[in-house]
Amino acid sequence: MIHRKQLQEPQLSTLRDAQYWRTRAKEARAQAEQMSSAEDKRELLGIAEAYERLATLAAGKKILKK
Secondary structure, eight states, rough: OOOOSOOOHHHHHHHHHHHHHHHHHHHHHHHHHOOOHHHHHHHHHHHHHHHHHHHHHHOOOOOOOO
């Protein structure tokens, strides 16, 4: 687990950058499209969804559970 004290300011600003996480989500989805294994594709789409949740948190919005 990473503690706040261990993070430097540039890292903290990235954690708070919603666009950064949305870009990561888009990249994960693009990778998923390249996968031939359904399991690998599902895993990457799950990662993309997690990145979207991080983007929502970074934007300061409330996350509604499905």
